[in-house]
Amino acid sequence: MEIITVDNYQKMSEIGALIIKEQLKEKSNSVLGLATGSTPIGMYKELVRMHIEESLDFSSVVTFNLDEYVGISKQHPQSYHHFMFQNLFKHINIDYSKIYIPNGNNANLQLECERYEQKIIQIGGIDIQVLGIGANGHIGFNEPGSNFHDKTRVVQLSESTLRANSRFFEDIHLVPTLAISMGLKTILDNSKKIILLANGIEKEEAVYRMIEGNVCSNNPASLLKLHPNVIVILDSHAARKWNKNKVINRVEW
Ligand code: PGA
Numbered sequence: 001m002e003i004i005t006v007d008n009y010q011k012m013s014e015i016g017a018l019i020i021k022e023q024l025k026e027k028s029n030s031v032l033g034l035a036t037g038s039t040p041i042g043m044y045k046e047l048v049r050m051h052i053e054e055s056l057d058f059s060s061v062v063t064f065n066l067d068e069y070v071g072i073s074k075q076h077p078q079s080y081h082h083f084m085f086q087n088l089f090k091h092i093n094i095d096y097s098k099i100y101i102p103n104g105n106n107a108n109l110q111l112e113c114e115r116y117e118q119k120i121i122q123i124g125g126i127d128i129q130v131l132g133i134g135a136n137g138h139i140g141f142n143e144p145g146s147n148f149h150d151k152t153r154v155v156q157l158s159e160s161t162l163r164a165n166s167r168f169f170e171d172i173h174l175v176p177t178l179a180i181s182m183g184l185k186t187i188l189d190n191s192k193k194i195i196l197l198a199n200g201i202e203k204e205e206a207v208y209r210m211i212e213g214n215v216c217s218n219n220p221a222s223l224l225k226l227h228p229n230v231i232v233i234l235d236s237h238a239a240r241k242w243n244k245n246k247v248i249n250r251v252e253w
Helices: 009-026 041-054 080-087 109-122 159-168 184-190 201-212 220-226
Strands: 002-006 031-034 062-065 067-069 126-131 153-156 178-181 191-198 230-235
Touching (some): 002 009, 009 230, 062 080, 062 109, 067 080, 109 153, 109 184, 126 184, 191 201, 191 220, 201 220, 201 230
Parallel strands (some): 031 126, 126 191, 191 230
């Protein structure tokens, strides 16, 4: 796990975007695993800027999103479909047929999950997976207590995630309680490289537990310590609690 700390959100976003840009320069048809939430918005903005000002080309890129709510339409302003188009896809030259986001409205959710998992494997895995982290340590919607062997599946959102995500809805009761999420195994087994972004004081505890805590299912992000190629990019707030002396700049688990 390599840990990069920077002063602020903007720098965190720029470094995340630079890593993706380097990847696309090396392999134009890269497969990107993408995340939603407040955290990656700045990185997506930077990628859009790179597309416009530096002609960064997305025409051959394939994307897989981590998760999607169950039971709200793709057009719903809080759906992750909507989020991705608003924040990234509609501003770049990506081929819409190469975008994969779980369909939380499939009448057969089980089949949807199986197909999603299969598609990731069939395409040869994910070159770079972008992750945020929940205040409770979740990655994707893999809440504390998730199993390390979990593949893409329907998940029940925890109380703390419902509360955190209610900021985007008029009322907490309108937040979907179910979602489809790539599982911990999906992420760990299929991602060649992972970048995890975290900013803000509300993430300092989760970041500290991820880096210094034991690898355990109650702390899903801790599992990333078992992956050989993870870059964590933190702003100064999210980085505040972990003890920098405890982790040498680059540590291989
Ligand atoms: P946030 O969510 O980026 O909105 O803080 C991150 C997450 O829940 O994974």
